[in-house]
Amino acid sequence: AGGRRVYEYILCRVSVGRSCYVEEDKLDLLEIPPEYNSVFVHHPGSVPPVPTLPQHVLTHEYILRDPSQALPLFLVHFEYDPKAEEQLALKLCAFCSTQPAVLYCEADDAQLCEACDARVHSVNGIAARHVRVPVNEKPGRHLGYCFVHPSTEVDEICVECQL
Numbered sequence: 001a002g003g004r005r006v007y008e009y010i011l012c013r014v015s016v017g018r019s020c021y022v023e024e025d026k027l028d029l030l031e032i033p034p035e036y037n038s039v040f041v042h043h044p045g046s047v048p049p050v051p052t053l054p055q056h057v058l059t060h061e062y063i064l065r066d067p068s069q070a071l072p073l074f075l076v077h078f079e080y081d082p083k084a085e086e087q088l089a090l091k092l093c094a095f096c097s098t099q100p101a102v103l104y105c106e107a108d109d110a111q112l113c114e115a116c117d118a119r120v121h122s123v124n125g126i127a128a129r130h131v132r133v134p135v136n137e138k139p140g141r142h143l144g145y146c147f148v149h150p151s152t153e154v155d156e157i158c159v160e161c162q163l
Contacts, residue, residue: 004081004145011074016040016062032065039063079145090135095120104138105130111138 017037022030024043032039041061064070090100093113101111105121107130112120121127146152 003083004079006077006079009076009078010072011076012070012072014062014064014071015069016064017069019062032063037065037069101135103132104135105132106139107131111135 015037018035019038019040020030020033020036021040021042024041027039027041030039039062041063043061090102091111093099093101093116094110095112095116099113099115101113103114103117104111105117108120112132117132121130121132
């Protein structure tokens with residue numbers, strides 16, 4: 001069973017206290033020493049699998065001594081399709097195919113890196129007037145489906161009522 005599914009996560013405030021540092025491969029042998037409240041698990045060499053995914057995403061993994069060190073704050077529901085194209089990955093530039101695209105030109109229907117955008121759109125006055133926007137503001141992005149009307153695609157979201 002693949003496709004789009006609704007997931008549920010609990011976001012917590014966590015008090016890690018005094019943490020013991022442990023490499024991921026030595027985790028099996030570990031018992032939290034009595035003078036520590038948690039274990040910080042280091043994952044050496046963990047980088048995003050795709051070179052155009054955000055490189056500076058901060059993630060830490062802790063193992064807590066006691067469940068009372070985690071205070072649940074929010075219950076979050078969201079839709080996700082693991083088979084869908086990765087939306088956080090930047091596409092490669094349509095012109096050079098080596099750099100991540102950061103701008104979208106609707107007139108050319110192309111996503112370009114800054115260097116190629118300058119090169120392509122400085123050729124003549126007509127191309128220079130093309131409106132370019134950051135790729136995350138590209139028109140026609142899919143927001144998902146309405147929770148109240150599951151067959152209807154969302155076109156805007158009200159922040160107050162969450163609909």
